[in-house]
Amino acid sequence: MAKVTLFPQACKGMEDCGICALVCPQHLFTSSGEMNEAGYVPTRLTEPEECTGCQSCMLSCPDMAIVVVKEKGEEAS
Amino acid sequence: MSLAEHPLRKYTRPHVKKTTTCPGCGNGIVAQAILWAIDELNREEGLSMDDFVFVSGIGCSAWIPSPLFAADTLHTTHGRPIAFATGVKLGLPRQKVLVASGDGDLAAIGGNHLIHAARRNIDLTVVMVNNGIYGMTGGQTAPTTPRGLNTITSPYGTMEPEFNVAAMVAAAGAPYVARWTTYHPRQLKRAIKKGIQKQGFSFIEAISQCPVQYGRVSKLGRATAILEHFRDHSLKLAKAREMSEEELAGKITVGEFCDRQAPELASQWSELRARLGKEQG
Amino acid sequence: MRTELTIAGVGGQGSITAGVILGAAAVTYDHQYAAQTSAYSSELRGGFAAAWVVLSEEPVLYPRVIAPDVLVAQAQDSIERFAKVLKPQGVLIYDSDMIAQPPAQITRAHPVAATSLARNEMQAAIVANMIMLGALCQVTGVVSPGALEKAIADAVPQGKQELNLRAFALGRERVG
Amino acid sequence: MKAAVRLKPGTHFIEGNLALAEGAIAAGCRFMAGYPITPASEIPNRLSQLLPTVGGVFLQTEDEIAAICSAIGASWAGLKAMTATSGPGVSLMQENIGLAASTETPLVIVDVMRFGPSTGVPSVGLAGDVVQVARGSHGDYQIIALCPESPQEMYDHMIRAFNLAERFRCPVFVLPDGFIGHMREQVVIPPDQEIELAQRKIAPAGTTPLERQDFLDPEVAPMPVFGRGRQAHVTSSCHNGQGMRNLTDPEVMHAFATMPIEKILRHRDQIVEVAADYAPGDVVIVAYGTVARSARAAAQAARAQGLAVGTLCLKTLWPFADQEVAAAAQQARAVLVLENNTGQMLPYIKAEAAAHCPVQFLGPRLLGQIHEPNAVLTRVKEMMS
Incomplete structure (x- = not known):
């Protein structure tokens, strides 16, 4: 289990970017369908409880729009 | 949710709220890899952003540290960041000096500085973002563009082979050279961290995606498609060394090209000054 | 008074070194100005080499030699290049081993067999320029012998002072 | 080799390039980067010996571009930095001279000028770079350039150049020609304690760029030198007073281009220096660099013949001595401009002088050779008749 925080205002969207969806081994990302201030449609997590905390999405997000904190205080590796 | 909550935000200038890159650009992945490496060094060795000077040239990737990173940043002319960084390092030998720039900047117009910095073995960490194209100017051929690709300035296909920059820098004498892609953010971070720790010239080539320009001319399209290409065509150096040239066509060799010790320039200057100072009493 | 000197030879004869020493002697030890x-x-080796020196009690304004008052010629080539610009009453000091016959129009010509003296009496061909300096000093007096001796000692390598000073003295003695 | 030793205070008979190198050390220079080039090579040769003995660094670079870039980097590291080259090297450096001007970087650039264009004649001096040092980089900017006429001035001007660079945070040129670079003459070296040195102001500790004005202050902003936790943001792009890139606001663009110019021109009286020796009604010979000596020699000869001839010798070429030239022209019967080129400064001099009196130009009979005083005197007499 892990806690995932998304920053939709920083996200450049599933349509144009979508890297989080590519690298997530659990295929948890999808489009939120709602446009942000910059005109992008950010991603959202379909089933947050399925996240394993691998942090691939966080490390691969070009816009620092995702934070994944592993439970038990594990750190990014 | 506030942006300030991202754990790397403590290393960025508070007033810089967002990146200036196109959607899906690899620059942000490289920026994170640099900052995560520093974050680890912060926890392990107590290094802070005040211990760094970041130098960049011209091109999209030159904006990785400038203005984002909350540290001394020097954004310079096209091709010359290594030359500027050399002066900074010799003037401030205790600072960590990191150059982040692109393949056009470091391998085309600035190629000679790259070769000579590697030969001199001055303690710089150079992170070269290689997207195989001139992105900022609109998709022209770079020295790193794969042969045969139709670009804006090679409308009939590039006739020149691509530049194996990491191998060239290793051959020029750099003690640490590695290449990874933006599909390998963890490895990239580890290589950058190792490069910062290495006393000497270290060169980390980050093969990266430019969905807008490279994606267009390569017909790979989106960032995710280019990343999938990286995933499917990357090959560890150790394995690549056992393969023939034909087998290696179209592959991206990744891994450490070298990791060795050699006398470093700035520290040799410190030693010389100490010796001459003693002689003079 | 402004004195213009040309010291000329072929590469390897030390003409430029002689010019530098002359200027240094004037400035450092003789209270003169020099350019x-x-x-x-x-x-x-073998090519053309020349030094020009302007000496004056006043700061030198124009630093070039236009028509020398003194020509020190260490090679036939030096005569060919510079004898024609020597002032009508100018002094020529020449190495008689290298130059057989100075031009007839030069009335004040002083030979010194610098090359053979250096080889045979000093066993050091390299000091021919010091012999020429000695001759120059003796004939013209533009710089005092004491000042030149000190400047020679400053300029030559450690351990070679005595040899060079003896050559300088020999030039003063043997100039015609 | 063993530690090299600086020349002791006193009178020396040394060539201009050597005097310049000694002057650099006395001025506090602690970093030089350079690439060998005739007729400037004696400067890196000597500084490579001296710099490590005073705690400095000498770097022989792969080219002149790297030389100026690393000198700028060293200046931002907090060192007094310089490079030395000749005209071909300055041509290569030009882009980054513009960077130094726009990032307000203290820096001394020595250009021992040689006969051009192109490879030309390396060993023969020609004042061929006097405009390229001021106008050779793209865009609009202002540099300071000093023009020595003797080995003594090569020493003195280096100290002044570093002081001006530190005081005004800008690149300063020292522009001898190869003739003076290789000429030997008496040089009086003062004891260090008699030399006044300027040091740059440094941005206050504990601040970040948004709390400061690091750039674009016409009264010269303190410099946020690197390595002191100032989080300096330095960019060659258009930037505001905090140094932050701004490519959209016309007000910022205007300030970015004009403030570094204003910073120097506002203080031109502290910078511009001439040697004036003329009386009302004189034919005034205007000259600079090596041929200023021809001008003085000609004026001396003219006066000995009872002719009213004076001189105005420019010690600084940039900012241009517009007021001083105009003042001389207002009193002069005529102005004769001597330059060891085909008239590069002539348009600037004419712009100030031509409204007040006739202005003529005289180059040397053979370009690259210095004017013979008699030739100058002949022209002066023609102008008087």
Whole structure:
């Protein structure tokens, strides 16, 4: 289990970017369908409880729009 | 949710709220890899952003540290960041000096500085973002563009082979050279961290995606498609060394090209000054 | 008074060194002003080499030699290049081993067999320029012998002072 | 080799390039980067010996571009930095001279000028770079350039150049020609304690760029030198007073281009220096660099013949001595401009002088050779008749 925080205002969207969806081994990302201030449609997590905390999405997000904190205080590796 | 909550935000200038890159650009992945490496060094060795000077040239990737990173940043002319960084390092030998720039900047117009910095073995960490194209100017051929690709300035296909920059820098004498892609953010971070720790010239080539320009001319399209290409065509150096040239066509060799010790320039200057100072009493 | 001197030879004869020492002697030990310039061809030996020195009690305004009052010629080439610009009453000091017959119009010509003296009496061909300096000093008095001796000692390598000073003295004695 | 030793205070008979190198050390220079080039090579040769003995660094670079870039980097590291080259090297450096001007970087650039264009004649001096040092980089900017006429001035001007660079945070040129670079003459070296040195102001500790004005202050902003936790943001792009890139606001663009110019021109009286020796009604010979000596020699000869001839010798070429030239022209019967080129400064001099009196130009009979005083005197007499 892990806690995932998304920053939709920083996200450049599933349509144009979508890297989080590519690298997530659990295929948890999808489009939120709602446009942000910059005109992008950010991603959202379909089933947050399925996240394993691998942090691939966080490390691969070009816009620092995702934070994944592993439970038990594990750190990014 | 506030942006300030991202754990790397403590290393960025508070007033810089967002990146200036196109959607899906690899620059942000490289920026994170640099900052995560520093974050680890912060926890392990107590290094802070005040211990760094970041130098960049011209091109999209030159904006990785400038203005984002909350540290001394020097954004310079096209091709010359290594030359500027050399002066900074010799003037401030205790600072960590990191150059982040692109393949056009470091391998085309600035190629000679790259070769000579590697030969001199001055303690710089150079992170070269290689997207195989001139992105900022609109998709022209770079020295790193794969042969045969139709670009804006090679409308009939590039006739020149691509530049194996990491191998060239290793051959020029750099003690640490590695290449990874933006599909390998963890490895990239580890290589950058190792490069910062290495006393000497270290060169980390980050093969990266430019969905807008490279994606267009390569017909790979989106960032995710280019990343999938990286995933499917990357090959560890150790394995690549056992393969023939034909087998290696179209592959991206990744891994450490070298990791060795050699006398470093700035520290040799410190030693010389100490010796001459003693002689003079 | 302004005195213009040209010291010329071929590369390797030490003409420029002689010019530098002359200027240094005047400035450092003789309370004069001096401006010294030089020219040489790109090959190290055998090509053209010349030093020009302007000496004056006043600061030197115009630093070039236009028509020398004194020409020190160490080679036939030096005569060919510079004898024609020597002032009508100018002094020529020449190495008689290298130059058989100075031009007839030069009335004040002083030979010194610098090359053979250096070889045979000093066993050091390299000091021919010091012999020429000695001759120059003796004939013209533009710089005092004491000042030149000190400047020679400053300029030559450690351990070679005595040899060079003896050559300088020999030039003063043997100039014609 | 063993530690090299600086020349002791006193009178020396040394060539201009050597005097310049000694002057650099006395001025506090602690970093030089350079690439060998005739007729400037004696400067890196000597500084490579001296710099490590005073705690400095000498770097022989792969080219002149790297030389100026690393000198700028060293200046931002807090060192007094310089490079030395000749005209071909300055041509290569030009882009980054513009960077130094726009990032307000203290820096001394020595250009021992040689006969051009192109490879030309390396060993023969020609004042061929006097405009390229001021106008050779793209865009609009202002540099300071000093023009020595003797080995003594090569020493003195280096100290002044570093002081001006530190005081005004800008690149300063020292522009001898190859003739003076290789000429030997008496040089009086003062004891260090008699030399006044300027040091740059440094941005206050504990601040970040948004709390400061690091750039674009016409009264010269303190410099946020690197390595002191100032989080300096330095960019060659258009930037505001905090140094932050701004490519959209016309007000910022205007300030970015004009403030570094204003910073120097506002203080031109502290910078511009001439040697004036003329009386009302004189034919005034205007000259600079090596041929200023021809001008003085000609004026001396003219006066000995009872002719009213004076001189105005420019010690600084940039900012241009517009007021001083105009003042001389207002009193002069005529102005004769001597330059060891085909008239590069002539348009600037004419712009100030031509409204007040006739202005003529005289180059040397053979370009690259210095004017013979008699030739100058002949022209002066023609102008008087």
